[in-house]
Amino acid sequence: MSPQDATEDRLLLSGNEAIARAALDAGVTLGTGYPGTPSTEILETFSALGGRAQWAPNEKVALEVALGAAFVGARAVATMKHVGLNVAADPFFTAAYTDIPGALVVVSADDPGLASSQNEQDNRRYAVAAGVPMLEPSDSQEAYDFTFEAVRMAEKWRMPVLLRVTTRICHSKTIVRPRKAPIDKPEPRFERDARGRVMIPAHARIAHSRLRRKLGEIADWTENSGLHRTLDGESSLGIVASGVVAAHVREAAPQARVLKLGQTYPLPIQAIREFVRSVDRCVAIEEGDPYLVESIRAEGIAVEGKAAMYRFGELNVSRVRRILARDESPEPEPPKGKPPELCKGCPHRTAFETLRDMDCIVTGDIGCYTLGVLPPFQAMDTCVCMGAAIGVGLGMRHALPPEQARRVVSVIGDSTFVHSGITGLVEMAYNPPSTGHVVLILDNGTTAMTGLQDHPGTGRRLDREPADKLSFEDLARSIGIQDVHVIDGPGDPVAFRRLMEECLASGKLSVVIARRPCILAVARDKKMEQA
Amino acid sequence: MTAGRAIDVVVGGLGGQGVLKASDILAEVVFSAGFDVKKSEIHGMSQRGGSVTSDVRFGQEVLSPMVPEGEADYLVVLAADQIEPNRHLLREGGTLLEPSLIDAASLASPRGLNVALLGALSVWLEKEENVAGRLSVEAWENAIRSNLAPKIHDQNLEAFAIGRRAAAERTAQE
Numbered sequence A: 001m002s003p004q005d006a007t008e009d010r011l012l013l014s015g016n017e018a019i020a021r022a023a024l025d026a027g028v029t030l031g032t033g034y035p036g037t038p039s040t041e042i043l044e045t046f047s048a049l050g051g052r053a054q055w056a057p058n059e060k061v062a063l064e065v066a067l068g069a070a071f072v073g074a075r076a077v078a079t080m081k082h083v084g085l086n087v088a089a090d091p092f093f094t095a096a097y098t099d100i101p102g103a104l105v106v107v108s109a110d111d112p113g114l115a116s117s118q119n120e121q122d123n124r125r126y127a128v129a130a131g132v133p134m135l136e137p138s139d140s141q142e143a144y145d146f147t148f149e150a151v152r153m154a155e156k157w158r159m160p161v162l163l164r165v166t167t168r169i170c171h172s173k174t175i176v177r178p179r180k181a182p183i184d185k186p187e188p189r190f191e192r193d194a195r196g197r198v199m200i201p202a203h204a205r206i207a208h209s210r211l212r213r214k215l216g217e218i219a220d221w222t223e224n225s226g227l228h229r230t231l232d233g234e235s236s237l238g239i240v241a242s243g244v245v246a247a248h249v250r251e252a253a254p255q256a257r258v259l260k261l262g263q264t265y266p267l268p269i270q271a272i273r274e275f276v277r278s279v280d281r282c283v284a285i286e287e288g289d290p291y292l293v294e295s296i297r298a299e300g301i302a303v304e305g306k307a308a309m310y311r312f313g314e315l316n317v318s319r320v321r322r323i324l325a326r327d328e329s330p331e332p333e334p335p336k337g338k339p340p341e342l343c344k345g346c347p348h349r350t351a352f353e354t355l356r357d358m359d360c361i362v363t364g365d366i367g368c369y370t371l372g373v374l375p376p377f378q379a380m381d382t383c384v385c386m387g388a389a390i391g392v393g394l395g396m397r398h399a400l401p402p403e404q405a406r407r408v409v410s411v412i413g414d415s416t417f418v419h420s421g422i423t424g425l426v427e428m429a430y431n432p433p434s435t436g437h438v439v440l441i442l443d444n445g446t447t448a449m450t451g452l453q454d455h456p457g458t459g460r461r462l463d464r465e466p467a468d469k470l471s472f473e474d475l476a477r478s479i480g481i482q483d484v485h486v487i488d489g490p491g492d493p494v495a496f497r498r499l500m501e502e503c504l505a506s507g508k509l510s511v512v513i514a515r516r517p518c519i520l521a522v523a524r525d526k527k528m529e530q531a
Numbered sequence B: 001m002t003a004g005r006a007i008d009v010v011v012g013g014l015g016g017q018g019v020l021k022a023s024d025i026l027a028e029v030v031f032s033a034g035f036d037v038k039k040s041e042i043h044g045m046s047q048r049g050g051s052v053t054s055d056v057r058f059g060q061e062v063l064s065p066m067v068p069e070g071e072a073d074y075l076v077v078l079a080a081d082q083i084e085p086n087r088h089l090l091r092e093g094g095t096l097l098e099p100s101l102i103d104a105a106s107l108a109s110p111r112g113l114n115v116a117l118l119g120a121l122s123v124w125l126e127k128e129e130n131v132a133g134r135l136s137v138e139a140w141e142n143a144i145r146s147n148l149a150p151k152i153h154d155q156n157l158e159a160f161a162i163g164r165r166a167a168a169e170r171t172a173q174e
């Protein structure tokens, strides 16, 4: 953004709030996504500011909805956490081939250090794999500015743009000066373009070479795009960095010359080459995978990287100092804090106490209830990705000897069930294990883990307006599951245990829906009613 | 550190105690006083009673949003059992503000401890060379109001005052 566009306003915003604010100011007409830490507040803020924001059942659907809007000329943003892009990867890769008149901005919020995630995958790899340009803000001001830039680039090259942020960008508040006036919104309208949007092989072959041509143009353009900045310093040490790491670097090595990259795919190779030439020692410092180092070296530019131990976890000022000192001595373990636990009075508690006492084999899933793996329950045996409870449970049932197979229960939360459990249930009806199977849906009426978001099973939309309510019991029956039980709670542990024992012994396919609201959601709703 | 030396505060406690609220209030106060400020924390599981910390750094210019380990000028801890796990964040000679500073019986609700300790912090900050005269009690009160529900304004303003008195007594002894 050129400085004359900035206003006098000075706001203290998180990166997520800045993205939401920029989306509004940049004329985004639709924000869609699925909750996931650290991305969740983007859409919540966008909605609170008056933007149209909606939760999709999962990230794949969200990305498709955003793509549809962009196909008719609108500006759309799809938000998700890093693993969400795995779910949305299918449309993401082929959307890159298509010709998009509007703007499609995909926000991927990565979680190096696993503050609240099941892995620390580095989604910069997705930009390369799919051929989607990627911007990486280093603070909230850049989160704001780069959201604008992403919209502009998406429209200029008629392709998706990936805005890649990390936990520390999403959840840190820094000062933002927003722009003067919102830019105009385009008028959406349909124009037929089968070659650009119907990816049959004949069209896709052409589209693939068009994509590579666009990426070549962007690689040239980015060199002088203003997205990259050299911060002057002594020529003895140069550091290439992006995102929040650039801020750590400036503090850890104030004397160093820094090349701060705002766009990390395609990379500004000429600028990097000149920068490396201008210093005696050049180190690329990055969180996660050795992506910058490998990409820069592949261009024949000699650059130093970090030791392997710094691939794990977040970076911070002290770790950057250690990387620069080539210090590979073991790092002190930070003292252990108190781990989270299920709230007192959480309806999930009885479920896990019972499963523990029954010595079930529990294929679990992701949500608050994953805490069932910790003491005092220790009643979860697998947890891999959203929805996996059902598929993994079925696989175990197929492979285990019958006396063990009969102990297997799949446990899944309501939001997770809608996200990706439904297809698992279809699989169960289609390929039933010979011992039957039991799926326990812990329906607390909210997406509690990520901060109490609504979903298609809660009867409310993101803006809390009433919506159609998906009935899990009707859905299960229509899929072909005959034995469906809806219970309160489980409020009564004795009755719950009896029911579970009956289902396990029956050899049938059973779905047990344990329904009782999350106590934090109840408190939140009460507060909102009073207000 | 940075030009004009930034001040580093870490607030620590357990999920549900108002750690993030406290750091939000502090960040807003220094923000409205015109300082550069960065505030950072990890949330997500914070509602589930686990350990939470939040960093607030302010001064003329702040770079990293995270307070480097062992460099915090102030460590504000809301739960006695969270002092040890967080002590390593404090620099040598840094100030620890702990629950025992506040007479719990004087608070209308134990949930006011976060704001009471902010009251104490406000007294210490006034002695900082770069801060003196820039953070008024009124600015603190405004930030408390804008971050909390109207229903609990009075009890929190009272908690803030209690914290200030406790700190004034303590610093007078020092």
Ligand SMILES: Cc1ncc(C[n+]2csc(CCOP(=O)(O)OP(=O)(O)O)c2C)c(N)n1
Pocket (backbone or CB within 6 Å): A034, A035, A036, A037, A059, A081, A083, A084, A085, A087, A117, A118, A366, A367, A368, A369, A386, A412, A413, A414, A415, A416, A417, A444, A446, A447, A448, A449, A450, A518
């Ligand atoms: C693909 C993917 N998207 C989002 C998330 C973030 N996430 C983790 S669990 C969860 C849903 C939890 O809701 P629910 O299943 O209803 O369980 P609850 O927390 O309410 O017990 C979400 C959105 C994720 N881990 N993976």
Ligand code: SF4
Pocket (backbone or CB within 6 Å): A341, A342, A343, A345, A346, A347, A348, A368, A369, A444, A448, A449, A518, A519, A520, A521, B047, B048
């Ligand atoms: S937030 Fe809700 S679902 Fe999560 S542990 Fe607490 S009561 Fe249970």
